[in-house]
Amino acid sequence: MDEVVKRLDRFEDKLDKLASAVLTIARIEERQAQHGRTVERIWSAVEKLTTRVEALEKAGVKQTVKVNFGERMFWSIVTAGLGMLAFYLKFGG
16 A cells, blocks of 8 residues: 555656646746747837838938039039139129
């Protein structure tokens, strides 16, 4: 009878260890699921930021074109004005 009791005690110990292992696995799975949701949120934010950066880059290119055109117009007007000034100074307009 003592042998049966010992075997049952060992069996209970093994079942307790198994239950503990199952709980540990469940906790790990929950953490992995939480990490997966976190990664999805982060990826969504990265995609939104990428879209915004692309829009800003396109707007920056347009702005650069406008600034370049304005700068050329400014220098063209300055050059024409200086040319007219030089003409009037030379020829006494």
